Amino acid sequence: MSTKQVSSVHSKITDEIVQAIEAGVEEFEMPWHGCAHAGLPRNSATGNIYQGINTLVLWVAKKRNGFASSNWASYQQWQSLGAQVRKGEKGSLVVFYKQLNGESDEPGSEEETEKLRIVVKHSRVFNGDQVDGWENNSTPEDDRLELSNVKIFIARLGSDIRYGSDSACYNRRLDRIFMPTITEFHDTKFGSAEENFFMVLLHEHIHWSGHELRLNRNLSGRFGSEAYAMEELVAELGSAYLCASLGIDTQPRPDHASYISSWLKVLKGDKKAIFAMSSLASKASQFLEEKVHQ
Numbered sequence: 001m002s003t004k005q006v007s008s009v010h011s012k013i014t015d016e017i018v019q020a021i022e023a024g025v026e027e028f029e030m031p032w033h034g035c036a037h038a039g040l041p042r043n044s045a046t047g048n049i050y051q052g053i054n055t056l057v058l059w060v061a062k063k064r065n066g067f068a069s070s071n072w073a074s075y076q077q078w079q080s081l082g083a084q085v086r087k088g089e090k091g092s093l094v095v096f097y098k099q100l101n102g103e104s105d106e107p108g109s110e111e112e113t114e115k116l117r118i119v120v121k122h123s124r125v126f127n128g129d130q131v132d133g134w135e136n137n138s139t140p141e142d143d144r145l146e147l148s149n150v151k152i153f154i155a156r157l158g159s160d161i162r163y164g165s166d167s168a169c170y171n172r173r174l175d176r177i178f179m180p181t182i183t184e185f186h187d188t189k190f191g192s193a194e195e196n197f198f199m200v201l202l203h204e205h206i207h208w209s210g211h212e213l214r215l216n217r218n219l220s221g222r223f224g225s226e227a228y229a230m231e232e233l234v235a236e237l238g239s240a241y242l243c244a245s246l247g248i249d250t251q252p253r254p255d256h257a258s259y260i261s262s263w264l265k266v267l268k269g270d271k272k273a274i275f276a277m278s279s280l281a282s283k284a285s286q287f288l289e290e291k292v293h294q
Contacts, residue, residue: 009122010271013057013093017274018267020060025260028252032240034190035059038070040244044128044136045077053278054094055241061092062127069128071136078126083134091124150198150246156292159208161201167255168200170207177204190251199243199250206238207231209284217280223273229262230277237281242288 020031041050041058050058050072058072072092075085085091098121128136154161165178179201185193210217210231217234220227240250266273 007271009093009095009120010275013053013095014267014271014274016060016093017056018264020064021260021264021267024252028254028257028260030236030252031060031063032056032237033250033252035063035240035244035250038062038068038244039247040241041070041072043077043125044071044073044134045080050094052282053275054096055244055282056237056274056278057094058092058125065127065129067127067129069136071128072125074123074125078131078134081134083131085126085131089126089130091126093122094125095120095122097121150248153246153292154198154201154205157205157208157288158291159205168204170204172207172211175208175211175213177201177208179204188251191249195248196251198248199239200253202242202246203235203239205288206235206242206281206284209238209287210234215284215287217284222276223266226262226266229259230266230273232256232259233263233277234280234284237278238284241281242285245285245289 017031024030024033041055041062042048043050049055061067062070072094073081075091078085128134160174160176162176162178163181165180168177168179170177182194182197185197185200187193188196190196191199209215217231218227219230219234223230236250236256243250
């Protein structure tokens with residue numbers, strides 16, 4: 001793919017996500033809200049979970065089109081499963097990075113890119129609701145934790161959490177999470193008060209993952225004055241990915257309204273920003289999952 005084609009793919013995907021964000025501004029409802037309960041998007045042919053930007057773009061497509069399925073595959077992959085994409089159905093754009101020795105969902109470092117000659121590729125995939133002749137017999141939700149076990153997940157992270165605060169926040173200097181008690185949370189159309197509590201707690205743990213002792217995430221070099229807002233976007237996406245893995249849903253947070261204009265400003269001005277933020281969010285959620293299972 002030429003540099004011009006790569007730029008076009010970045011622009012198209014970014015524009016779709018920007019439109020989805022703008023559509024939900026009034027109710028603070030972002031593209032990742034209301035999607036996580038169905039789990040992460042999965043390729044029906046390979047069984048692999050989509051990562052990074054592909055998770056977000058397929059959530060956007062799922063929500064926009066009202067799909068119930070979280071299963072996706074290319075036209076040829078559906079045919080290999082004995083299914084047929086219905087005439088007139090439109091596919092959703094996903095990207096991957098092809099190396100001389102294989103493929104991956106995420107780009108490597110600049111040094112690895114030069115050494116392995118990583119090439120950006122794209123393809124279109126179709127949702128399980130867009131095909132005939134296929135029935136989903138898998139139960140991916142069986143691989144996710146029950147809500148009652150999320151507390152165990154949090155405990156195994158070994159973080160310093162102080163309950164009883166007026167608001168939820170992570171203090172990087174103290175390396176400490178402050179949280180209101182669970183009684184301060186309420187049921188919403190997206191889920192229960194308990195789900196909302198754990199969603200916020202996981203959001204703060206994505207921030208916690210960026211500490212110097214862990215992933216050492218610092219966005220100031222790239223985003224300057226917008227760095228804090230973009231760190232909030234990483235935490236929003238990372239907690240959504242983690243909630244989907246754990247089997248609970250994400251909910252709108254009106255306290256994030258002040259960040260939305262900054263997100264839109266950065267995404268419109270930098271067509272690669274959402275790719276970078278999605279990648280960092282995936283790495284953060286995977287870091288926490290790996291830490292729990294160590």
